[in-house]
Amino acid sequence: MPIIQAFWAIIRRDLLLAFRRRAEMANPLFFFVLVVALFPLAVGAQPNLLRAMAPGVIWVSALLAALLSLDGLFRSDFEDGSLEQMLLSPHALSILVLGKIIAHWLVTGLPLLLVAPLLAVFLGLPEQAMGTLWLTLILATPLLSLIGAIGVALTVGLRRGGMLLSLLVLPLYVPVLIFASGAVDRAASGLPVNAQLNILLAMLLSALVLVPLPTAAALKMSVN
Amino acid sequence: MSWIPAPVSRFFHRTSSPPYFYALADRFIPWLTVIFLVLLGAGLYGGLYLAPTDYQQGDSYRIIYIHVPAAWMSLFIYVLMAVMGGIALIWRMKLAEVMLISSAPIGAGFTFVALVTGSLWGKPMWGTWWVWDARLTSELILLFLYMGVISLYGAIEEKRAAARAVSILALVGVVNIPIIHYSVQWWNTLHQGPTVSKMDKPSIHVSMLVPLLLMAVAFKFYYLIAVLQAAKLELLKRETSSQWVKALLEKQA
Amino acid sequence: MSWESFLYMGGYAIYVWPAYGVTALVLVVNIVLPVLQRKQLLRELTIKQKRSQAR
Numbered sequence: 001m002p003i004i005q006a007f008w009a010i011i012r013r014d015l016l017l018a019f020r021r022r023a024e025m026a027n028p029l030f031f032f033v034l035v036v037a038l039f040p041l042a043v044g045a046q047p048n049l050l051r052a053m054a055p056g057v058i059w060v061s062a063l064l065a066a067l068l069s070l071d072g073l074f075r076s077d078f079e080d081g082s083l084e085q086m087l088l089s090p091h092a093l094s095i096l097v098l099g100k101i102i103a104h105w106l107v108t109g110l111p112l113l114l115v116a117p118l119l120a121v122f123l124g125l126p127e128q129a130m131g132t133l134w135l136t137l138i139l140a141t142p143l144l145s146l147i148g149a150i151g152v153a154l155t156v157g158l159r160r161g162g163m164l165l166s167l168l169v170l171p172l173y174v175p176v177l178i179f180a181s182g183a184v185d186r187a188a189s190g191l192p193v194n195a196q197l198n199i200l201l202a203m204l205l206s207a208l209v210l211v212p213l214p215t216a217a218a219l220k221m222s223v224n
Numbered sequence: 225m226s227w228i229p230a231p232v233s234r235f236f237h238r239t240s241s242p243p244y245f246y247a248l249a250d251r252f253i254p255w256l257t258v259i260f261l262v263l264l265g266a267g268l269y270g271g272l273y274l275a276p277t278d279y280q281q282g283d284s285y286r287i288i289y290i291h292v293p294a295a296w297m298s299l300f301i302y303v304l305m306a307v308m309g310g311i312a313l314i315w316r317m318k319l320a321e322v323m324l325i326s327s328a329p330i331g332a333g334f335t336f337v338a339l340v341t342g343s344l345w346g347k348p349m350w351g352t353w354w355v356w357d358a359r360l361t362s363e364l365i366l367l368f369l370y371m372g373v374i375s376l377y378g379a380i381e382e383k384r385a386a387a388r389a390v391s392i393l394a395l396v397g398v399v400n401i402p403i404i405h406y407s408v409q410w411w412n413t414l415h416q417g418p419t420v421s422k423m424d425k426p427s428i429h430v431s432m433l434v435p436l437l438l439m440a441v442a443f444k445f446y447y448l449i450a451v452l453q454a455a456k457l458e459l460l461k462r463e464t465s466s467q468w469v470k471a472l473l474e475k476q477a
Numbered sequence: 478m479s480w481e482s483f484l485y486m487g488g489y490a491i492y493v494w495p496a497y498g499v500t501a502l503v504l505v506v507n508i509v510l511p512v513l514q515r516k517q518l519l520r521e522l523t524i525k526q527k528r529s530q531a532r
Contacts, residue, residue, distance in 0.1 A: 150396055154389050158379055167375055168393065171368040172400050175407035182411065203403070210399070214392050217313070221388045273483065283487035287496045294500065326511075333503045341496040348492055450507045457515040464522060473523050 006091045007099045014103035017076075028069040028108045029115055035061040036119045047124050054123035055133075055184035061119075062112055062137065063173055066144035067166055069108040073100065073149055074156045074219065083156075084223055093219065094212035101149045101211070102142075109141035125188060132187035132197075136180040139200040146207040147172050153218035175203065240319040242459050243468035249452040256449045263442035270435030278432075284348045288432075291341040293440040294334045295359070297447060298366055299401070301331035305373070306398035309391030319455075321387035322462070324394060325377050326454035330447055332370035338363050358412035362405050369397045383462060 001009070018025055039057045040050055050057075077083040077100075086096050116133055119125075125133065151169035155161030183196035238244055271289035278285040308324035311317050342360050343353045354360070373390055380386035463469050486493045 150392075154376060154393060155379070157385075161379070164372075164375055164379055167368070168372040171365050171372065171404070172396070174365055175400070175403045178407040178411045214396050218389060218392050221385050221392070224385065277487055282489055284489035284492055286486065286489075286493050290496060290500045330507050333507045337500045337503050340499045344492045344496040344499075348489055446504060450504075450511075453508055453515075454511040457511040457518070460515060460518055460522075464518075469522065470526065473519065473526050476519065477523060 001091075003091050003095055006089070007095055010096050010099035011103045011106075014100060015106065018103070018107040024072075025107055025111070028065045029111050031068055032061050032065040032112055033115055033119065035064055036122060040122070051124045051126070051188070054120065054125040055129070055181040055188065057123060058116070058119055058125075058133065059136075059177055059181040059184070062141065063144065063170075063177060065112065066109065066141060066148060067169060069104075070145075070148040070152050070165065070169070071162060072108075073104045073145075073152045075152075078156045078222070083219065087220060087223055093216040097149065097153075097215045097219065098208070098212045101145050101215075104149075105142045105145040109137075109145055112141055113137050125184075128190060129184055129188040132193050133184050135197060136183050136200065139197065139204055140176050140180040143176050143200070143204050143207055144173065146204075146211040147176070149211060149215045150218060153215045153222060155222075156219070157222035176200070179203075240317055242318070242463055242466070243472075245319060246456055246459055246468070246472070249456055253449055253452055256445055256452075260442055260445035260449060263438055263445060267435050267438035267442050270431075270438060275432045275435055276429070281349065284345060287341050287345040289435055289439045291338060291345055292436060293443045294341065295338040295363060296440055297443050298331055298335040298338050298363065298370075300444075301327050301334065301447065302366065302369065302394070302401065303398055305331065306394045309394040312387060312391045313395075318462075321384070321391070322455050322458045323451060325387060325390060326451050326458050327447075328370060328373045328377070328390075329454065330450045332367065332374060334443070335363055335367040335370055339367065356412070358409045361412070362408045365404055365408070366401070369401075373397070 036057055039053065043049060043053070074083060077086070087093060089096070113134060116137055117130065120130055120133060148165075148169050151165050151172075154168065155165045158164065179196045179199050183193040183200070186193050186196065239248065267289065272286055275286070277283050305324050305327050308320045308327070312320040312324060339360065342363065346355060346357075346360070347353050373393055376393055377386045377390045380389055460469060484490060484494075
C-alpha cells in the first residue's frame with residue numbers, strides 16, 4: 001500500500017471510529033460553550049466588560065477544550081495495541097501520525113467553528129470581528145492539535161498523564177493564544193489583522209512540517 | 225561519524241565513560257570553585273561597592289548584577305539542554321542524557337532567581353511587585369518549560385526512556401522559545417503597560433558594566449560546578465550495580 | 478563609605494538585600510542538595526555491599 005493510501009486510510013479509520021461514538025464527539029463543544037458561559041457569571045454581566053474580554057475568553061476556552069480532547073488522540077490506540085501496529089508498519093510513522101492529528105482536528109477542532117457565532121453573541125463581540133474569529137479558529141485550532149500531539153505522544157505511556165500533559169503543552173500554546181486573540185481583538189476595534197493571520201498561517205505551515213517528527217519519536221519512546 | 229576527526233571522537237568516548245567522567249569531575253570541581261569564588265568576589269565588590277549610584281534609580285539598580293546574569297543563564301542553560309538532547313537522541317550518549325537532566329533544576333533555579341529579583345527590582349521602579357512586562361512574562365513561561373522538563377523526567381519510571389522523552393521536549397521547547405519571546409514582545413507593545421524602559425540599559429557606564437560581566441562569567445562557572453555535582457549524583461543513581469561504582473565504594477571504605 | 482550606609486543601600490536595602498539573599502539561597506541549595514543526596518546514596522550502597530559480602 002503506498003504511503004498516500006495509508007495516510008487516507010488512517011484518517012478514514014479514525015473518523016469512522018469517532019463517528020461510532022457520536023456522543024463523545026459533542027463533549028469538547030459542550031465544554032467550550034460551558035466555559036465561556038461561566039465568565040459572565042463570574043465577572044458580572046456588564047456588556048462593556050464582556051465585549052472587551054470576549055476575544056480572550058473565547059480563545060482561552062477554545063484552548064482548554066482542545067487540551068481536554070487531546071488525550072483521546074493516541075490513548076485508545078495505545079491501549080488496544082494498534083499504535084504498536086502502526087510502529088511496525090513499513091510506512092514512515094510521521095506521515096501516519098500526521099493523518100491521526102488531522103483526523104483528530106476534524107473531529108474536535110473543526111466543530112468549534114459551529115458554536116463560535118453563538119459565543120460571540122453571548123459575549124457581545126461586534127459583528128465585524130466574526131469573520132476574523134472564524135479565520136483564527138480555522139488557522140489556530142489545527143495548531144493546537146499539532147502542538148498538543150507532541151505532548152500526548154510524550155505522556156501516553158503514563159497512567160496519570162493528564163495534568164502533566166497540560167503542564168507540557170500550555171506554555172507552548174502561548175504564541176497561538178497571543179496572536180489568535182490579538183487578531184480578534186483588533187478586528188473588534190476595526191483594525192487590520194493581516195499580520196496576525198499571516199503569522200498564524202506561517203506557524204501552521206511550519207508546524208505541519210515539523211511536528212510529526214518529534215511526535216513520531218516520542219511515540220516510539222512511549223511504546224517501548 | 226566519519227566527519228569527526230578520530231582523536232576528537234576518541235576523546236569524547238573516553239570522557240563520556242562514566243567512571244572517567246566521575247573522576248574528572250572530582251578533579252575539576254575544586255579549581256572551578258576557586259575561579260567562581262574569585263569572580264564572584266570581584267563582581268560583588270565592583271557591583272555593590274565600587275560602581276557609582278545610578279542617578280535615576282538610586283541604589284536599587286544594583287539588583288541588575290544578579291537579575292540580568294540570572295536571566296542570561298536561564299536561557300543559556302535551556303539552549304544547552306536542547307543541544308545535549310540532540311546529542312543524546314542522535315548518538316545515544318548516556319552522558320549527554322545525564323548532563324541534560326542535571327542541568328534542568330539549575331536552569332529552573334536561575335529562572336526563579338530572575339523572576340524574584342525582577343519583581344524585587346520592579347517594586348521600587350513600578351510601584352508593584354509584578355507587571356506583565358515582556359521580559360518577566362517570557363521568563364515566567366520559561367519557568368513553566370523547565371517545570372515541564374523536570375516533571376516529565378520524574379513521571380517516567382524507566383530512566384533511559386525518560387531521558388529520551390526529555391530530550392525531545394527540550395528540542396521542541398528550544399524551537400518555541402524564540403516564537404514565544406517575540407509573541408510576548410508583540411503582545412506587550414500592543415497592551416502597553418507601565419513603562420519598561422527603566423529596566424533596559426541603554427548606555428551603561430564601564431564601572432557598572434565590568435561587574436555585570438564578571439557576575440555573568442561567575443554564574444557560568446557556578447553552573448559548571450552545580451551541573452557536575454548533579455551529574456555525579458545522577459551517574460551513581462543510574463549505575464548502582466556497575467563495576468566502577470563497586471570499586472569506588474571499596475576505595476572509600 | 479561606612480558599613481551602615483553600605484547596608485542602607487540608599488534606602489533600597491529592603492529590595493536589594495532580599496534579592497541577593499534569594500539568589501544565594503537558590504545557588505547554595507542547587508549545590509548542597511545533590512552533594513548530600515550523593516553522600517546518602519554512597520552510604521546506602523556501602524551498607525548494601527557489606528551485607529552482600531558478609532553473606
